Amino acid sequence: MLQTKKEKLEYYLNAFYSLGEKLNSQTPHTISLNYNKHKGHIIFACLIHGNETGTLPAILKCIKKLMNKEIHFGGKVSFLLGNIEAAKKGVRYLESDLNRCFGNNYVGKETQERKRALEIMPILKTADVFIDFHQTIMPSLKPFYIFEMNRESYFWARATGGATTLVTRKKGAQFSSAGMCSDEYVRSFQKVGLTLELGEQGFSHEAESLAFEVMKRALKYMDQIYLNNFSIEKLCKKNNDFEFLSITYREPFESPKKRLNEGFCNFHKISKNMVVGSDQLQNPLESPKEGYILFPKYPLRNQDGEAELPLPGEIYVLATPTTEHPLNWQQI
Numbered sequence: 610m611l612q613t614k615k616e617k618l619e620y621y622l623n624a625f626y627s628l629g630e631k632l633n634s635q636t637p638h639t640i641s642l643n644y645n646k647h648k649g650h651i652i653f654a655c656l657i658h659g660n661e662t663g664t665l666p667a668i669l670k671c672i673k674k675l676m677n678k679e680i681h682f683g684g685k686v687s688f689l690l691g692n693i694e695a696a697k698k699g700v701r702y703l704e705s706d707l708n709r710c711f712g713n714n715y716v717g718k719e720t721q722e723r724k725r726a727l728e729i730m731p732i733l734k735t736a737d738v739f740i741d742f743h744q745t746i747m748p749s750l751k752p753f754y755i756f757e758m759n760r761e762s763y764f765w766a767r768a769t770g771g772a773t774t775l776v777t778r779k780k781g782a783q784f785s786s787a788g789m790c791s792d793e794y795v796r797s798f799q800k801v802g803l804t805l806e807l808g809e810q811g812f813s814h815e816a817e818s819l820a821f822e823v824m825k826r827a828l829k830y831m832d833q834i835y836l837n838n839f840s841i842e843k844l845c846k847k848n849n850d851f852e853f854l855s856i857t858y859r860e861p862f863e864s865p866k867k868r869l870n871e872g873f874c875n876f877h878k879i880s881k882n883m884v885v886g887s888d889q890l891q892n893p894l895e896s897p898k899e900g901y902i903l904f905p906k907y908p909l910r911n912q913d914g915e916a917e918l919p920l921p922g923e924i925y926v927l928a929t930p931t932t933e934h935p936l937n938w939q940q941i
Contacts (some may be wrong), residue, residue, distance in 0.1 A: 614812065618665075621666055639732060642682075650686075654690075663742075663816030667816075691725070705720040706787065706788075709785055715788060715789070736800055736801075737801065740805060742805055744806060744809060744810040748808070754775045757779065758938055760936065765801045765803060768845035770848055772819075772851075790804070856927065864920075867916075869886040869894075876902070879901075879927075902925050906925065
């Protein structure tokens with residue numbers, strides 16, 4: 610029995626590469642299967658952040674079931690592993706965040722992650738649908754999708770399920786000023802790009818189960834659309850609509866002395882003026898509004914209580930319910 614995270618990771622990576630050798634995949638750390646019954650191409654990704662390993666077993670399970678014809682599919686499907694070297698070290702990234710390294714307008718350093726993004730970008734450019742599986746640093750009260758509002762991407766997320774909450778933003782609004790994410794890169798070609806967050810980072814039965822079901826449904830809907838001319842808009846209406854949230858506040862992490870109170874997780878509800886931590890002068894840090902905390906940061910600290918560098922851009926963000934259905938927003 611596999612006991613440690615390292616043993617589990619090594620087992621699943623070896624299994625992935627063993628299958629990849631048989632299939633002679635062209636893009637490093639990627640497996641593609643093409644059944645040539647239609648032209649649709651769907652890509653599933655995990656490990657874009659190295660320590661977000663929870664959906665890797667689902668990727669292997671889906672590949673094996675396709676090869677054994679337990680799952681049937683008529684188009685091309687690719688499975689992409691992102692930051693393998695970071696995964697082996699059990700960290701989010703080595704030199705820079707891979708999920709800020711995509712696109713042709715990248716202005717950062719030529720890090721290992723940027724080099725990996727350049728390897729990945731050509732295959733992402735061929736995707737009709739791209740689903741990127743992620744996990745959060747801290748625990749989450751529920752899984753959620755997060756991407757800018759886009760009609761086709763919204764229909765696909767609602768159809769494939771896996772979460773009932775969508776954290777969204779208006780079209781053209783970047784997720785981060787630090788650079789372009791993988792799903793944003795795919796959407797820049799007017800294709801479907803989704804990010805699905807499946808709980809706290811690490812191996813997880815829940816993440817594995819949800820990701821596998823999403824992949825099965827997505828493959829089924831690709832066939833129905835490309836072989837039988839089904840509409841994803843109609844298919845999505847089999848499921849209830851999302852709870853829609855948008856990020857309406859970002860608390861900057863401008864000083865290593867700034868800190869959050871212990872115990873916050875994703876979707877922890879907080880009230881206006883609630884003390885959530887302390888600022889760089891050790892004064893109470895209050896929430897400016899009511900909402901749900903997302904992406905709370907608890908970095909390692911030195912003996913003086915200062916967070917290790919480099920600091921993330923925000924120590925937390927606040928998400929609040931949208932006042933109208935995001936499809937009603939302009940320019941979507």
